[in-house]
Amino acid sequence: MRPRQQRMLAVGLVVVGVAIATGLTLQAMKDSMMFFVSVTEVSEGKYPDNRNFRVGGLVKDGSVNREEGSLEMTFLVTDLRCDLPVSYTGVLPDLFREGQGVVAHGQLAADGVFIADEILAKHDENYMAPEVADSLAEHVGEQTASLADGSSECSPQ
Numbered sequence: 001m002r003p004r005q006q007r008m009l010a011v012g013l014v015v016v017g018v019a020i021a022t023g024l025t026l027q028a029m030k031d032s033m034m035f036f037v038s039v040t041e042v043s044e045g046k047y048p049d050n051r052n053f054r055v056g057g058l059v060k061d062g063s064v065n066r067e068e069g070s071l072e073m074t075f076l077v078t079d080l081r082c083d084l085p086v087s088y089t090g091v092l093p094d095l096f097r098e099g100q101g102v103v104a105h106g107q108l109a110a111d112g113v114f115i116a117d118e119i120l121a122k123h124d125e126n127y128m129a130p131e132v133a134d135s136l137a138e139h140v141g142e143q144t145a146s147l148a149d150g151s152s153e154c155s156p157q
Contacts, residue, residue: 056103093121
């Protein structure tokens with residue numbers, strides 16, 4: 001082979017190698033990506049099946065239920081349009097309370113209850129996770145429009 005052909009072959013092999021490495025890296029990252037889904041999207045069935053995802057909103061007032069002496073609890077997360085029942089077993093963040101923003105990480109069970117394996121609460125009065133704030137802002141506008149035209153607020157699961 002001529003030197004020019006050798007260089008072209010070497011460049012071609014490097015390009016193929018980089019492409020394969022990029023493909024493998026993206027495939028590995030695909031499994032570790034975390035999706036954020038709003039409560040309304042969950043109620044519409046728009047969530048990843050058999051995969052963990054994050055859902056966020058406000059903890060609905062009066063919805064927190066915990067038996068005394070137990071780490072298991074249930075509560076409702078709302079985006080001001082729809083509510084989602086959440087079940088969690090474990091120690092909650094100190095700032096977790098009704099009416100405050102929360103992000104739950106876990107999976108949706110067959111019965112429509114979100115089984116959380118991690119709960120994140122806001123860390124001060126002025127902060128809310130950007131995804132939760134965007135979701136709430138979007139649904140406040142939709143709620144106002146739907147109440148004006150008389151349409152239903154939330155689709156069934």
